[in-house]
Amino acid sequence: MKEKLEQIKAEALRQIEASDALDRLNEVRVNYLGKKGELTAVLKSMKDVAPEDRPKVGQLVNETREEIERVLEASVKKMERAVREAKLKKEVIDVTLPAQKANMGHRHPNTIALEEVERIFIGMGYEVVEGPDVERDYYNFEALNIPADHPAKDEQDTFYITGDILLRTQTSSTQVHEMEKGKLPIRMIAPGRVFRSDEVDATHSPSFHQIEGLVIDKNITFADLKGTLAEFAAELFGEETKVKFRPHHFPFTEPSAEMDVSCFKCGGKGCRFCKGEGWIEILGCGMVHPHVLEMSGIDPEQYTGFAFGVGLERIALLKYEIDDMRLLYENDIRFLKQF
Amino acid sequence: MNTALSWIKAYVPELSCTDQEYMDAMTLSGTKVEGYTRLDKNLEKIVVGQIEKIEKHPDADKLIVCQVNIGKEVIQIVTGAPNVKEGDKVPVVLDGGKVAGGHDGGPLPEEGIVIKAGKLRGVPSNGMMCSIEELGSSRDMYPEAPELGIYIFEDDVEVGADAVEALGLRDTVFEYEVTSNRVDCYSVIGIAREAAATFRKPFILPEVAVKGNGEKAEDYISVEVQDKELCPRYCARVCKNIKIGPSPKWMQRRLAASGIRPINNLVDITNYVMEEYGQPMHAYDLSTIAGNKIIVRRAKNGDVFQTLDGQERKLDEDVLMICDAEKEVGIAGIMGGENSKITDDVTTVLFEAATFIGANIRKSAKxxxxxxxxxxxxxxxxDPHNAEAAINRACQLIEELGCGEVVSGIVDVKGELKEEVVLPFEPESYNKLLGTDVSEAEMLEIFKMIEVRYDAEKKELIVPTFRQDILRQCDIAEEVARFYGYDKIPTTLPTGEATTGKLPFKLRIEQKARDIAEYCGFSQGMCYSFESPKVFDKLLLSADNPARKAITIANPLGEDFSIMRTLSLNGMLTSLATNYNRRNKNVRLYELGNIYLPKALPLTELPEERMQFTLGMYGEGDFFTMKGVLEEFFECIGMKKKAVYDPKANRNYLHPGRQANILYENKIIGYLGEVHPEVCDNYDLKTRAYVAVLDMPEILPFATFDRKYEGIAKYPAVLRDISMVVPKEVMAGQIEAMIAQRGGKILEDYRLFDIYEGDQIKKGYKSMAYSITFRALDRTLEEADVSGAMKKILNGLEGMGIELRS
Structure with missing residues (x-):
């Protein structure tokens, strides 16, 4: 009996070894372990075995069965793995083939720059406000300390619609609307479109954008103006950016200044980009003129403030090194896709 | 304004710094220097030489060989210049030296031209004698230089001396950008005063003293100012026995550096004083002044006057004129007349230094x-106070330069002149505004430098009249800041009540519009707000279309920019066409921009500015692609109801069968459609294009960022498909409206999954199939629920002439 079992086992293992496919292994299982298989037949012949030997033989049969099952199982696993590997091998793709993109659209560089600026000032507690593009003379000029005969009115080459209604030449007009609301303190920025009668060329456009800033509160100082704008420049152009304030003149601020930033291409050493100066002019600013406060019903004895105006296109052109302003209004998709 | 540094130093003799230091410091104290040019750029090893001997060149007819004494030695120079003779003193560039330009006076090479010793036709030449062009200048600036040939010095220069110095070229010309409030700085004296204060060096004004001949000016001229409002001051002086000739070299050099061509002593003196004091002057030939009388009055409407440039000028009553007893002799402040101009035969000159109201001059000039x-x-x-100083300075120069004899006395007619502004000295308020801690003593030192006087007893500041920009305390604070140094002011952040940063709702919705458009493949364009009135015809608008009522700009850049747009389509179509004609494929653009709708024309109140969300595309995609973008947007901004698309939009610029108004809660919020082929032709867009325009002010009331979780359905849905044969004119929207209306509470969704028109379907019909989903949130639906709802729907559909297929 023992010999027979040994023989069955040896034969079964040989057949497992020789199997080259999963169904062959299955046949082995059926032939040896199935209901009509050889081991089952051995068990069935147990009645011929002497009763005192039966437990021993039974144990032997079980051991043989387990051994065959174990080897069979291992072979199945091995073969399954081989089959999967073969399948995976067939599924190799060329990962360098082109991607299938969703083809998203692109924001206008002006808007990217604007959203940057908005993000910075909203973070500092400023509210974004808007004013009308078509404006009254009073808001664009007079309330900003530019009375009827002021030369600045000529300098700005205004588009007029009627004697009193014009296309605003500066977003500073929004300052006045905001101050007239009578709600203090004010911390606002006002982005918007402005118009000046400049012929279209690489550096001029009759229509462009500005962002006006205004802070009015008690105890606002020129030092606060410097600090705020230095912070802004560092956020917009990078931590290492240095700022320089030069005295300037605007009718609606006093003292007034222009702010330069250290060239963000060369870090201030001087390069072609900054025309060798190491500095780039970025914005105009100043302490709100007390007469401007008075005209809008704010008491300059109690309140002071600062204002600034940034050219949006100027920032976009500088930041993205765009060399021709006309590109901003042609809407050529090959241009827009670069942002 | 351009000025030589040497002229500034004439009033600030202790000034000593490099050109770059000067530029930086002046810019930081508020007198912006745009740049500077060294006049001795590329001029090296150039000395004064004296020609001792000239011989013919042995082998060249046009060359001569000169022995030139350059002080330490005599060198041999070969030249082709025709104008030199023995004894002449000339600029000589030595071996290894440099000149700035060629003898032809063309553009100056950046690096200059190096001169080396060599041989000319076999004869050694150890340097070069220079023309004024080779020295980087021109005969305009050095009128005494010969037309062709070597510059020849006056005899008083020393042989061997620095020729560049002798020519006045050891100097730097600075270009200033003066701000419009600093009228006083449009003068050399004004800038010199700023320079002195910037570098804290003494400022020395020229001493003006006129001897006079003892006669009285009043005996020569009387002045009557009829319009004192336009002419607050008129000063007149007379000079006789005028001898016209060249002005001295130092004056010519200073004028030349300022970009003013020297003419003759009389003209140069008036120009010099205009530069120095910032006060324009005019000189009349007194013999042409009838009645020896000057009258300042307004012109008469329609008068014509010939200015000294020979041009006829039309006048009106707002133009101020200078007249004599009979006629007009000049347009005040602008230009003198042909009839009174100075000629070389002049013997007696009338000088005028007046002040006119700036605004009137500006308008008149225009x-x-x-x-x-x-x-x-x-x-x-x-500043009217400056006129007298300037006219006296001119007369002083007439005497000093031997140009004539000055008649004593001045005829000075003035109205009420502005007095000096007096302000209380409030040091703590300046520091408070600036955020600084500048000491009182330092402030007073600054005021002294800029000639703001301090009355210690009254604690008052007295502002000189030339500083017309200083009117209030904030102006004083700026003076403190400028000379204390903007760079020394600390940097702080505002303290005080905290405020919340905000982006208003409108702008947040616009941000969403950008996001959605971009997700859907549209890139953002920007278009002008003004356009041509021709766009209405290009867009096939009917004559009575209200969009034709556009605001006109009174002074546009041209017809193409002359009206404020009332529709956003033109910009979009132009941009699409630009892309199309540049062969860009599959272009999708959007724009967020205002249109401008007048309430009435001509404008009396401000127009309505309506933000338009405009989309345009060609290439891949069609009407329904565009419709999909809009619906993505509606969903994203919380517009959960179904938008209704009304094909009867009547928009001439769109394809008559492919256009729709978009309605939301019965309001037209925009439109979309295929662009009419004729409009495409008008824009040179040779492809189908689709556009959509949303009127944002109509959208905003429906938009919201509020969201509410409605639960995820727990109970199973029941799906029913219906297949129909539908009369062609019945639209999907009508079918869907019926399903929605009849489906009841358990209707969850419906979706068109097949539409077919063709041979298998009878003429005038189309086949459509919908999948309808029912679900209850609180239970599993029973068959009866669904069949009840279905029955209602089917009945309704049948009532529309729709046949149901099995």
Whole structure:
């Protein structure tokens, strides 16, 4: 009996070894372990075995069965793995083939720059406000300390619609609307479109954008103006950016200044980009003129403030090194896709 | 304004710094220097030489061989210049030296031209004698230089001396950008005063003293100012026995560096004083002044006057004129008349130094069509107190330069002149505004430098009249800041009540519009707000279309930019066409921009500015692609109801069968459609294009960022498909409206999954199939629920002439 079992086992293992496919292994299982298989037949012949030997033989049969099952199982696993590997091998793709993109659209560089600026000032507690593009003379000029005969009115080459209604030449007009609301303190920025009668060329456009800033509160100082704008420049152009304030003149601020930033291409050493100066002019600013406060019903004895105006296109052109302003209004998709 | 540094140093003798230091410091104290040019750029090893001997060149007819004494030695120079003779003193560039330009006076090479010893036709030449062009200048600036050939010095220069110095070229010309409030700085004296204060060096004004001949000016001229409002001051002086000749070299050099061509002593003196004091002057030939009388009055409407440039000028009653007893002799502040101009035969000159109201000069110059150096200065509004100093300075120069004899006395007609501004000295308020801690003593030192006087007893500041920009305490604070140094002011952040940063709702919705458009493949364009009135015809608008009522710009850049747009389509179509004609494929653009709708024309109140969300595309995609973008947007901004698309939009610029108004809660919120092929032709867009325009002010009331979780359905859905044969004119929208209306509470969704028109379907019909989903949130639906709802739907559909297929 023992010999027979040994023989069955040896034969079964040989057949497992020789199997080259999963169904062959299955046949082995059926032939040896199935209901009509050889081991089952051995068990069935147990009645011929002497009763005192039966437990021993039974144990032997079980051991043989387990051994065959174990080897069979291992072979199945091995073969399954081989089959999967073969399948995976067939599924190799060329990962360098082109991607299938969703083809998203692109924001206008002006808007990217604007959203940057908005993000910075909203973070500092400023509210974004808007004013009308078509404006009254009073808001664009007079309330900003530019009375009827002021030369600045000529300098700005205004588009007029009627004697009193014009296309605003500066977003500073929004300052006045905001101050007239009578709600203090004010911390606002006002982005918007402005118009000046400049012929279209690489550096001029009759229509462009500005962002006006205004802070009015008690105890606002020129030092606060410097600090705020230095912070802004560092956020917009990078931590290492240095700022320089030069005295300037605007009718609606006093003292007034222009702010330069250290060239963000060369870090201030001087390069072609900054025309060798190491500095780039970025914005105009100043302490709100007390007469401007008075005209809008704010008491300059109690309140002071600062204002600034940034050219949006100027920032976009500088930041993205765009060399021709006309590109901003042609809407050529090959241009827009670069942002 | 351009000025030589040497002229500034004439008033600030202790000034000592490099050109770059000067530029930086002046810019930081508020006198912006745009740049500077060294006049001795590329001029190296150039000395004064004296020609001792000239011989013919042995082998060349046109060359001569000169022995030139250059002080330490005599060198041999071969030249082809025709104008030199023995004894002449000339600029000589030595071996290894440099000159700035060629003898032809062409553009100057950046690196200059190096001169080396060599041989000319076999004869050694150890240097070069220079023309004025080779020295980087021109005969305009050095009128004494010969037309062709070597510059020849006056005899008083020393042989061997630095020729560049002798020519006055050891100097730097600075270009200033003066701000419009600093009228006083449109003068050399004004800038010198700023320079002195910036570097804290003494400022020394020229001493003006006129001897006079003892006669009385009043005996020569009387002045009557009829319009004192336009002419606050008129000063007149007379000079006789005028001898016209060249002005001295030092004056010519200073004028040349300022960009003013020297003419003759009389003209040069008036120009010099205009530069130095910022006060324009005019000189009349007194013999042409009838009645020896000057009358300042307004012109008469329609008068014509010939200015000294020979042009006829049309006048009106707002133009101020200078007249004599009989006629007009000059347009005040702008230009003198042909009839009184100075000629070389002049013997007696009438000098005028007046002040006119700037705004009037500016407007007159515009209307008359003539802007001059003088009017450019007057229009800034000059200080009347300066006129007297300037005219006296001119007379002093007449005497000093031997140009003539000055008649004693001045005829000075003035109205009420502005007095000095007096302000209380409030040091703590300046520091409070600036955020600084500048000491009182330092402030007073600054005031002294800029000639703001301090009355210690009254604690008052007295502002000189030339500082017309200082009117209030904030102006004083700026003076403190400028000379204390903007760079020394600390940097702090505002303290005080905290505020919340905000982006208003409208702008947040616009941000969403950008996001959605971009997700859907549209890139953002920007278009002008003004366009041509021709766009209405290009867009096939009917004659009575209200969009034709556009605001017109009174002074546009041209017809193409002359009206404010009332529709956003033109910009979009133009941009699409630009892309199409540049062969860009599959272009999708969007724009967020205002249109401008007048309430009435002509405008009396501000127009309505309506933000338009405009989308346009060609290439891949069609009407329904565009419709999909809009619905993505509606969903994203919380517009959960179904938008209704009304094909009867009647928009001429769109394809008549492919257009729709978009309605939301019965309001038209925009439109979309395929662009009419004729419009495409008008824009040179040779492909189908689709556009959509949303009127944002109509959208905003429906938009919201509020969201509410409605639960995820727990109970199973029941799906029913219906297949129909539908009369062609019945639209999907009508079918869907019926399903929605009849489906009841358990209707969850419906979706068109097949549409077919063709041979298998009878004529005039189309086949459509919908999948309808029912679900209850609180239970599993029973068959009866669904069949009940279905029955209602089917009945409704049948009522529309729709046949149901099995």
């Amino acid at each position: 209307r008359v069509g003539l802007r001059t150096d003088a009017s450019g200065k007057f229009e800034k509004g000059l």
